[in-house]
């Protein structure tokens with residue numbers, strides 16, 4: 282099944298291969314549970330595990346949990362790592378750590394010492410996923426090497442790369458990626474921009490799709506603020522074969538979204554903003570005390586993420602929505618609670634007649 286589906290994907294046939302052209306976004310930090318991934322797949326969409334921040338045994342456990350629940354194909358998403366230079370980036374990080382100190386004290390947490398060799402176990406995760414021959418692996422924050430793509434292809438795995446500019450799209454096509462996830466400015470969570478220091482493109486997925494199509498004929502999956510079947514239709518009309526949705530699934534029954542995050546999504550007083558203050562990378566979420574007080578941070582991902590993690594964990598334990606990242610896209614007001622399968626069907630332009 283896996284390989285037949287893989288061939289369909291490689292031949293640009295993703296749309297006919299899925300009952301609904303709806304891909305569940307990988308949402309690291311506990312949102313994308315195996316139950317959510319399986320529910321999206323069972324409904325006829327394509328679910329996606331988030332391997333980011335997890336250790337390798339946990340990724341293996343989550344893959345096994347999905348496989349024990351469903352035979353539907355699924356994706357595992359991996360962060361592409363980069364080597365950081367402590368000598369050049371250390372001073373700005375130390376200054377940010379000093380700004381975090383009073384917030385940490387208030388939360389009863391401590392700012393840890395940074396680890397400059399943190400690769401998020403990138404190489405080990407690629408090894409594991411090749412061993413497990415998972416149906417699809419997607420990458421964000423950069424481009425896998427052609428050798429890594431070859432290894433995954435050799436076991437029948439389809440490779441998707443997240444892009445935010447036509448230049449990234451051309452480079453992903455050059456390493457023989459099978460499909461591109463085209464992420465717009467309106468998308469929730471981290472922007473997948475490859476150069477963490479660059480200011481991400483302000484273009485939406487609808488702006489980006491024709492620009493990416495001009496440099497690549499790969500199947501395109503559109504991501505950013507998809508909140509209705511009409512949004513999906515518009516993305517398909519603009520050249521996508523499917524949409525990738527995160528925020529629309531945040532309130533799903535099967536999602537691991539924390540209670541404070543769920544509550545915040547129902548509060549009308551918040552606004553959507555982009556900030557580097559949680560991790561060093563630009564991410565889109567809802568405003569809270571943290572985004573207002575800390576404003577900016579050095580672009581030193583994942584070191585900034587390490588520094589803020591114990592603070593956010595303490596806030597999470599205290600059910601405090603003001604000091605956690607409330608990742609969400611610009612269509613956050615349209616997120617609704619309920620089974621993930623209902624979200625997939627609501628966002629799909631395909632009507633399945635069960636009578």
Ligand SMILES: Cc1cc2nc3c(=O)[nH]c(=O)nc-3n(C[C@H](O)[C@H](O)[C@H](O)COP(=O)(O)O)c2cc1C
Pocket residue numbers: 306307308309312331332333358420421443464467468469470471473504505506507525526527528529608609610611612
């Ligand atoms: C809570 C949350 C966590 C996310 N984590 C990841 C991740 O681990 N990897 C990734 O490639 N994208 C991640 N994203 C971005 C999604 O892949 C996708 O681009 C985005 O959700 C689409 O916009 P939308 O949220 O408006 O639907 C995350 C998004 C959210 C909302």
